[in-house]
Amino acid sequence: MSELTIENLSAAYRDRTVLCDVSLAVGSGQVLGLIGPNGAGKTTLLRAISGALVPTAGSIRLGDTNLLRLRATERARRVAVVPQGAHLPEGFTVAEVVLLGRTPHLPRFGGEGAHDREIARQAMVRAAIWELRDRWVGELSGGERQRVLIARALAQEPQVLLLDEATAHLDLKHQTATLDMARRLARSGLIVIAALHDLNLAALYADRLALLCAGRLLTCDTPSRVLTPELLRRAYDVDVVVGSHPLYHTPLVALVAEDDAWQGDQR
Amino acid sequence: MRTIRLRDVEAHAPPRLFGRRVSGWVAPRRQPALLAVALLIVAAIALLSVAVGSVFIPPSVTLKILLSRLLPLRIAPDWPAAFEQILIEIRLPRVALVALTGAALACSGTAYQGLFRNPLADPYLIGVASGAGLGAMVAITLPVTQPLLVPSCAFVGAVLTIALVYALARVGGSTPVTTLLLAGVAVGTLATAFSTFLLLRLSQQATRVLAFLLGGYGGAGWESVLAVLPFSTLGCALLYLYARPLTLLLFDVEQARQLGVDVERVTLIVIIAATLTTAAAVAFSGLIGFVGLIVPHMGRLLVGADQRRLLPLSTLGGAGFLLLADLLARTVIAPEELPLGVVTAFVGAPFFLWLLRRARRAAFF
Numbered sequence: 001m002s003e004l005t006i007e008n009l010s011a012a013y014r015d016r017t018v019l020c021d022v023s024l025a026v027g028s029g030q031v032l033g034l035i036g037p038n039g040a041g042k043t044t045l046l047r048a049i050s051g052a053l054v055p056t057a058g059s060i061r062l063g064d065t066n067l068l069r070l071r072a073t074e075r076a077r078r079v080a081v082v083p084q085g086a087h088l089p090e091g092f093t094v095a096e097v098v099l100l101g102r103t104p105h106l107p108r109f110g111g112e113g114a115h116d117r118e119i120a121r122q123a124m125v126r127a128a129i130w131e132l133r134d135r136w137v138g139e140l141s142g143g144e145r146q147r148v149l150i151a152r153a154l155a156q157e158p159q160v161l162l163l164d165e166a167t168a169h170l171d172l173k174h175q176t177a178t179l180d181m182a183r184r185l186a187r188s189g190l191i192v193i194a195a196l197h198d199l200n201l202a203a204l205y206a207d208r209l210a211l212l213c214a215g216r217l218l219t220c221d222t223p224s225r226v227l228t229p230e231l232l233r234r235a236y237d238v239d240v241v242v243g244s245h246p247l248y249h250t251p252l253v254a255l256v257a258e259d260d261a262w263q264g265d266q267r
Numbered sequence: 268m269r270t271i272r273l274r275d276v277e278a279h280a281p282p283r284l285f286g287r288r289v290s291g292w293v294a295p296r297r298q299p300a301l302l303a304v305a306l307l308i309v310a311a312i313a314l315l316s317v318a319v320g321s322v323f324i325p326p327s328v329t330l331k332i333l334l335s336r337l338l339p340l341r342i343a344p345d346w347p348a349a350f351e352q353i354l355i356e357i358r359l360p361r362v363a364l365v366a367l368t369g370a371a372l373a374c375s376g377t378a379y380q381g382l383f384r385n386p387l388a389d390p391y392l393i394g395v396a397s398g399a400g401l402g403a404m405v406a407i408t409l410p411v412t413q414p415l416l417v418p419s420c421a422f423v424g425a426v427l428t429i430a431l432v433y434a435l436a437r438v439g440g441s442t443p444v445t446t447l448l449l450a451g452v453a454v455g456t457l458a459t460a461f462s463t464f465l466l467l468r469l470s471q472q473a474t475r476v477l478a479f480l481l482g483g484y485g486g487a488g489w490e491s492v493l494a495v496l497p498f499s500t501l502g503c504a505l506l507y508l509y510a511r512p513l514t515l516l517l518f519d520v521e522q523a524r525q526l527g528v529d530v531e532r533v534t535l536i537v538i539i540a541a542t543l544t545t546a547a548a549v550a551f552s553g554l555i556g557f558v559g560l561i562v563p564h565m566g567r568l569l570v571g572a573d574q575r576r577l578l579p580l581s582t583l584g585g586a587g588f589l590l591l592a593d594l595l596a597r598t599v600i601a602p603e604e605l606p607l608g609v610v611t612a613f614v615g616a617p618f619f620l621w622l623l624r625r626a627r628r629a630a631f632f
Contacts, residue, residue, distance in 0.1 A: 050525050076527035083525075089384075089517045091572025100515060104527040109508055136571075156526070 002063030003027045004049070004160055004191050009058030011041075011048050018044045019055070020215045026193060026208075028159070031186045033206030034195040035226075037236050040212040042195040046162045049193070051075045062159060076104035080153035082146075084165040088137045094148050095133040098124055101155030120155045127151035127181065143174030150181065161185060163194040167201070179205040199253045203227055204245070211235055227251040298570050302579055309587040313366060316590050317358045319598060324350050324358070360489045364551060365593045366586040367492065369558055371499040371548035373585020374578060375541035376559025377566065378506045381513045381574055382537050383444050386622075390545040390559040393451030393538075397458035398428025399549040403479045404465045417479065418494065418550035425546035428454055433538060442534055479553045481606035495547045502544030503582060509536055510574040517572055555589070555608045557615035562588050564622070 004026045011019040019041045026032045034042040047053040049060055051072060060067040062078055070078075080101075088097065101123065102116040112120075124130045127147045132140065137148060146166060153161055163182060167175040179194070183205050186192040196202040202209055203223040210220040213235040219226055232240050232253070239256040314326045328346050332354055335344070344351070372390055379388040391397075402424020406417040435450040436442050466476055506513070512533040515523040520530055545559075566581040589607070592614065596605040 052521055052524060072524060072529060073527035076525060079525075081522075081525045083522060086522060087519050089572055091567055093571070096571075096573055100511075101526065103511065103515065106511075 002159060002191075004193075005059075005061045006045075006049070007059050007061075009045070009048060009055050009060065011044055011053055011055040018215050019048070022058070022212075022215075022217045024210055024217065024220045026191050028189050028191050029186055030207045031183055031192045031194060031205060032220075033202040033209045033223075034193060034212060035197075035199060035202050035209055035235075036212035036218075039214075040235070041215045042212055043164055044215075045212070046081070046164050046193065046195055049160065050079050050081045050162055073104050076156060078158055079160045079162065080156040080158035081162045081164065082149050082153050082166045085169050086149055088145055088148070090136070090138040092137050093133065094124070094129060094135055094137060094140070094151075095120070097137055097148055098129075098133075098151045098155050101152035104156055119157060120151075123151045123154035126154055126185070142170055143177065146170060146174060146178055147181075150178070154185070158190065160191045160193065163192065165195050165197060168197050175201060199227060199232075200245075203250045203252070204248065224251050227253055298576055298580075301569065302583070305580060305583040305587070309366070309583055309590070312587050312590045312594070313362050316362045316365070316594050317354065319594060320353070320358060321602060322350070322353060324354060329354060356488070360492050361593075362590065363492045364495065365589050367495050367499050368548040368552040368555065369562075369585040369587070369589025369592075370582045371495075371503065371544040371585070372555065372558040373562035373566075373581045373588070374503045374506055375544045376585075377563040377574065377578055377581040378513060378537050378541045379559070380563050381517055381572075382534065382541075383448070384517060384519075386564065387560070389556070390541065391554070391556065393432050393447055394428045394455035394458065395425045395542060395545045395549065396554050396556075397455035397462065399425040399546060400480060400554065401428075401458045401462045401465075403550075403553075404462045404469070404476060407469060407475055407479075408465060415490070415494065418491070421479075421550040422498075422546045424458075425549060426542060428458055429538065429542045429546075433535070441531055444534075447538075478606070481553060481608040491551050495551055498543045498547035502540045502542075502547070503578075505536065505540035506544070507575075507578050509533060509540070510578055513537060514572075514574040517574075553606075553608065555611055557611040557618070558585055558589055558592075561615065561618050564618075 006025070007023050009019055009022045010017065022041070022045065024032070034045060036042055044053060048055045049067065051067070051070075055068070065078070067075060067079070099112055099116065099120045102112055102120060106112065106116065121130070124133055127150045129144065129147045129151055132144060132148075137145060140148065149166075161182070163178075167178050170178065175198070179201060182192050182194060186207075194202075194206070196206070206223060208220060209223050209226040211218045211226050211231060218231060218235055227242055229240050229242060232238065232242075239258075241254045241256060243252045243254060244250070245252045314329060317329050318324050318326050328350060332346065332351050336355070375390040376388070379390060379392055380386060382388070383392070399421040402420040402422065403417050405424070406420035409416070432447065432450045432454050433442065435454065436446040438446055466473070469476060512523070512528045515526055515528050516530065516533065524530055549555075562585045563577065563581050566577050566584055570576045570580055589611075592607060592610045596607050596610045599605055599610075
């Protein structure tokens with residue numbers, strides 16, 4: 001059971017600062033939702049944690065290990081990413097794609113063994129795609145492909161699972177299914193960080209929310225404390241009304257139209 | 268009941284030929300058997316290749332001669348001595364060279380299609396052909412007549428060209444494939460320009476030059492085979508060792524990185540290995556196109572895109588393909604020989620038409 005600690009993280013693309021002095025901590029068993037407008041730095045933060053981007057300042061630690069000092073393979077054994085709408089080339093079966101997730105654990109020139117196949121099988125069962133294992137990935141629906149990517153990430157046996165807008169392009173049903181799975185995985189011990197567009201989904205599934213705006217962390221707290229009209233106006237520059245979900249009593253964000261005269265036409 | 272949207276079907280439908288799904292036809296379980304079958308087919312084609320020529324040597328005689336040479340058995344020779352000489356000194360080295368070249372071109376073609384994530388990639392894409400051509404041209408200009416001079420210069424020309432392309436394409440610490448392509452086209456065009464200039468000056472030796480450019484094996488002997496063998500074997504072996512990282516690169520670069528692949532290093536090694544393989548093949552065989560393009564596609568239809576399975580099958584397939592093409596080249600207008608590059612081009616055109624038909628309905632990768 002470890003904790004992911006990010007301290008004073010700053011990152012830049014060329015000379016444009018995209019993250020400035022971000023600090024937060026996520027414990028295992030938790031789902032942290034990253035929310036904020038486009039360009040706020042959600043994807044950048046995820047890329048810094050996964051190693052795709054080298055930060056200009058700050059540190060990222062998982063337990064006692066400094067993630068920034070690890071080689072790509074060692075990092076891949078701890079951190080797994082489920083990318084958004086990722087490219088899955090044709091000519092691979094589901095089982096093959098998931099098995100490729102074992103790569104960080106395999107010796108440089110070795111093949112997969114029985115143990116690796118067993119891990120891959122468990123990953124496919126947890127992601128509910130075991131029945132699809134011999135299908136070619138080109139034939140799957142969007143939701144199924146997403147689960148294949150999740151299974152591949154699970155095959156890496158990570159401690160941290162990063163979901164980058166993993167539900168943005170999916171049907172409603174698949175959005176809830178994916179995030180249900182994410183929460184179940186968190187409860188089984190993983191640290192899950194999900195960048196989310198939909199504030200209501202975030203309210204429903206995340207234990208804590210980190211609200212980013214223009215590269216800075218505005219706040220990191222429980223959904224009911226983060227999803228307030230004042231904070232949301234600061235971040236998104238939009239007026240909202242926050243109610244309560246009828247079933248779960250989590251915050252329910254409702255948008256307010258910019259042009260009030262429109263409301264009059266409706267009635 | 269799951270409704271299937273038209274958009275789903277069009278975007279993700281696997282390509283179909285006569286109604287049957289065409290990509291990855293052979294189930295993963297049966298693929299080792301496929302490799303064994305391919306090996307047998309290539310051996311059969313090789314036997315047939317060796318048999319055909321100005322003198323027909325029946326395959327049974329071939330096998331007997333080979334056994335008597337390789338095993339310490341005393342088989343009473345019931346064949347003319349001339350057969351043995353033709354077989355050992357002319358036919359076998361030629362067949363070996365053709366098979367090696369085909370295997371090398373197909374292997375590096377597979378690697379390039381994986382590296383560039385592009386089904387139109389082939390071994391000549393980043394300038395190997397132009398460099399080899401220029402090297403050969405320079406060698407022909409020199410007033411030295413040494414049998415290995417042209418091939419050596421072609422090899423050196425190819426390697427220097429790729430080195431220049433790679434150096435040009437490095438951006439910061441990385442070599443994105445688009446810059447490799449652009450640099451390859453630029454340097455290749457320059458090399459071709461020089462070659463054309465030399466060609467105009469070498470009008471008396473035009474036939475020699477053309478013979479190289481069109482591809483063929485007129486004077487192949489065992490020393491050619493021994494010259495090509497180490498480079499091609501080393502190159503192909505290196506590519507197979509890196510088959511898994513190459514497979515991961517088929518997804519996008521970011522996914523590969525996040526699974527622990529050192530993308531820069533793998534790119535460099537794949538280019539070096541593929542260049543060695545191609546340069547050695549091209550140095551002796553001239554410019555034979557389409558092998559590195561067509562054979563990987565065929566292989567992909569049978570076993571899918573995983574490089575660990577595709578590379579061995581493509582290598583065997585390339586050997587078989589070129590052996591067949593060589594057979595055609597020698598028999599179609601016998602006793603003269605068609606240049607091998609012409610035969611492969613004749614196969615290449617219908618292939619591209621078929622690719623076009625497929626492209627209208629499905630994505631490649």
